[in-house]
Amino acid sequence: xxxxxxxxxxxxxxxxxxxxxxxxxxxxxxxxxxxxxxxxxxxxxxxxxxxxxxxxxxxxxxxxxxxxxxxxxxxxxxxxxxxxxxxxxxxxxxxxxxxxxxxxxxxxxxxxxxxxxxxxxxxxxxxxxxxxxxxxxxxxxxxxxxxxxxxxxxxxxxxxxxxxxxxxxxxxxxxxxxxxxxxxxxxxxxxxxxxxxxxxxxxxxxxxxxxxxxxxxxxxxxxxxxxxxxxxxxxxxxxxxxxxxxxxxxxxxxxxxxxx
Amino acid sequence: xxxxxxxxxxxxxxxxxxxxxxxxxxxxxxxxxxxxxxxxxxxxxxxxxxxxxxxxxxxxxxxxxxxxxxxxxxxxxxxxxxxxxxxxxxxxxxxxxxxxxxxxxxxxxxxxxxxxxxxxxxxxxxxxxxxxxxxxxxxxxxxxxxxxxxxxxxxxxxxxxxxxxxxxxx
Numbered sequence: 349x350x351x352x353x354x355x356x357x358x359x360x361x362x363x364x365x366x367x368x369x370x371x372x373x374x375x376x377x378x379x380x381x382x383x384x385x386x387x388x389x390x391x392x393x394x395x396x397x398x399x400x401x402x403x404x405x406x407x408x409x410x411x412x413x414x415x416x417x418x419x420x421x422x423x424x425x426x427x428x429x430x431x432x433x434x435x436x437x438x439x440x441x442x443x444x445x446x447x448x449x450x451x452x453x454x455x456x457x458x459x460x461x462x463x464x465x466x467x468x469x470x471x472x473x474x475x476x477x478x479x480x481x482x483x484x485x486x487x488x489x490x491x492x493x494x495x496x497x498x499x500x501x502x503x504x505x506x507x508x509x510x511x512x513x514x515x516x517x518x519x520x521x522x523x524x525x526x527x528x529x530x531x532x533x534x535x536x537x538x539x540x541x542x543x544x545x546x547x548x549x550x551x552x553x554x555x556x557x558x559x560x561x562x563x564x565x566x567x568x569x570x571x572x573x574x575x576x577x578x579x580x581x582x583x584x585x586x587x588x589x590x591x592x593x594x595x596x597x598x599x600x601x602x603x604x605x606x607x608x
Numbered sequence: 609x610x611x612x613x614x615x616x617x618x619x620x621x622x623x624x625x626x627x628x629x630x631x632x633x634x635x636x637x638x639x640x641x642x643x644x645x646x647x648x649x650x651x652x653x654x655x656x657x658x659x660x661x662x663x664x665x666x667x668x669x670x671x672x673x674x675x676x677x678x679x680x681x682x683x684x685x686x687x688x689x690x691x692x693x694x695x696x697x698x699x700x701x702x703x704x705x706x707x708x709x710x711x712x713x714x715x716x717x718x719x720x721x722x723x724x725x726x727x728x729x730x731x732x733x734x735x736x737x738x739x740x741x742x743x744x745x746x747x748x749x750x751x752x753x754x755x756x757x758x759x760x761x762x763x764x765x766x767x768x769x770x771x772x773x774x775x776x777x778x
Contacts, residue, residue: 395662425669428662428690430676463678464662470669542677562696570723573689575675595686596679 378403381502382488383606384476384495391473392494394427395466398478400486402434406508407482408598411465412540412577414605415474419579421538421605424474426467429575431542433596479603481506503604505532508597509546524593527553531585534559535604538579542601543586544594548572551592559584568592579605644701644748647724648774651690651754655764657713663690667752671695684761693751702746706771707731709740709756718766719757724749733758 386392400409413427423429465476479502480486488497507530509523527546534541543557547568554567560576568590584602649667665674672692680686694700702724709720709731719733724746731740754770756762 397660423673425673428665428674428676430678432678434680462660464660466662466664468662468664468669468674570728573677573691 378482379479379502379504380483380486381477381479381500381504382486382497383500384478384488384490384497386473387494387496391471393467393469393492394472394476394490394495395464395492396488396490396495398463398465398486398488400480400483403482403484405434405597406506407434407480408432408506408601409463409478409480409483410504410540410542410601410603411476411478412603413467413472413474413476417608419538421579421608423540423577424472426470426472427474427476428466428468429540430463430465431573431575431601432463433544433598477502477603477606479504481601500606502606503535505600505602506598507532507600509594509599510597523595523597525591527555527588527590527592527599529555529585529587529589530600531583531587532600532602534578534582534584534602536581537607538577538605539582539584539602540575540577540605541584541603542575543573543584544596544599545572545586545588545590546594546596546599547590547592549593549595551590551594553588553590553592555586555588555590557584557586644699646704646774647694647700647702647749647752647772649692649752650769650771651692651752652767652769653688653690653754653756654767655762657764663688663754665690665692667692671698680761686759686761687755687757688762689753689755691751691753694749700749700752702727702749702752702772704773705729705744705746706769706773707742707754708767708769708771709734710767711735711738712765712767713737713763715763716766717758717760717763718768720768720770721753721755721757722746722770723751723753723755725751728753735763 409432411430413424414421415424416422523546545555545566545568551568557564557566557574559582560578564574566572566574586600651665653663654661663676672694674692677689678685705722707720707722707729709718711718711734717735719731721728721730725748727746729742729744731742734740756768
């Protein structure tokens with residue numbers, strides 16, 4: 349579907365000499381969030397917009413809705429879950445090394461950014477959660493009546509390519525290298541997770557995304573992204589091998605359900 | 609480019625893509641199983657150039673869960689994907705998937721892809737005032753996915769629809 353540029357091919361060639369880190373680790377926490385709930389009784393249609401800008405190449409945002417209580421909580425399917433990922437910045441990085449900037453180190457990601465979310469015309473009886481990681485200048489506008497928002501500090505984890513035991517480089521909003529797996533724990537009250545095999549633009553390999561209610565096979569060319577939930581404590585894993593190119597840096601994003 | 613100049617090009621594009629539609633289904637795994645129910649529904653991803661419009665889908669949320677993934681620089685995404693997964697107890701297929709990509713401006717640029725678990729249709733990237741349409745049997749559908757993508761940022765106005773025609777859904 350998409351092909352790498354000459355620069356990316358050159359980076360891929362160079363990536364073969366990099367030694368992989370054996371252990372995945374999560375990046376330091378930089379979360380923020382909001383909860384959207386009904387002001388009255390009963391379900392209602394929800395529409396709104398989310399705007400925000402990336403503070404780094406690992407910036408990401410997820411939106412999901414939960415209905416029910418306790419271990420019976422589940423994703424509310426009337427709401428379209430969403431995962432937004434900005435991708436690498438313009439500064440070359442070598443996985444596992446504190447490489448100096450070769451190009452300008454300024455963040456090239458500024459700009460007005462907007463995403464529309466909705467219950468797709470369905471009347472929604474659930475709380476909607478918006479969790480962001482390293483995203484700045486966030487504005488949430490609710491354009492349908494009967495809903496309100498309030499701040500929420502999510503418990504969430506992201507694992508990026510360079511922290512996932514990978515070998516390679518990332519630059520010019522693209523990561524290039526060899527993926528060897530990623531994992532992160534889910535919260536005690538349940539969690540939702542998004543997994544990305546970092547070879548959607550070009551490459552080969554496969555993985556299994558586990559930890560949720562269902563386990564999903566991923567492969568580079570055909571099904572490189574999945575999401576899943578679990579109302580119990582779990583450990584999310586993206587297990588497999590792949591070599592390739594992707595404009596996505598985060599390979600695993602986990603957001604814990606709040607207590608309730 | 610004016611609308612008048614775009615129409616003949618549009619018709620040529622439709623005729624061309626329809627002509628080759630039956631040869632462009634790409635099978636990547638297990639072949640279709642004939643016992644499934646068609647996954648009637650439409651996913652629409654559109655940007656008319658006036659702001660990000662939420663993608664829409666017509667599947668019944670009682671049986672389907674949908675997720676949107678936006679990748680690339682946010683205000684200029686390179687890929688927008690809507691994936692709708694069927695619940696575990698249901699079994700669907702995509703016997704007559706229609707993928708349509710419509711770009712509506714001189715600078716517009718977008719490609720479309722429709723996938724049903726084991727097979728997909730891909731129009732490639734089109735630009736200007738143009739339409740591409742593909743139809744095919746995509747076999748079994750544990751999930752249905754519709755993607756608008758480009759090798760550069762997606763440039764509006766454009767619309768990508770993935771339509772499994774048939775009975776109306778909720």
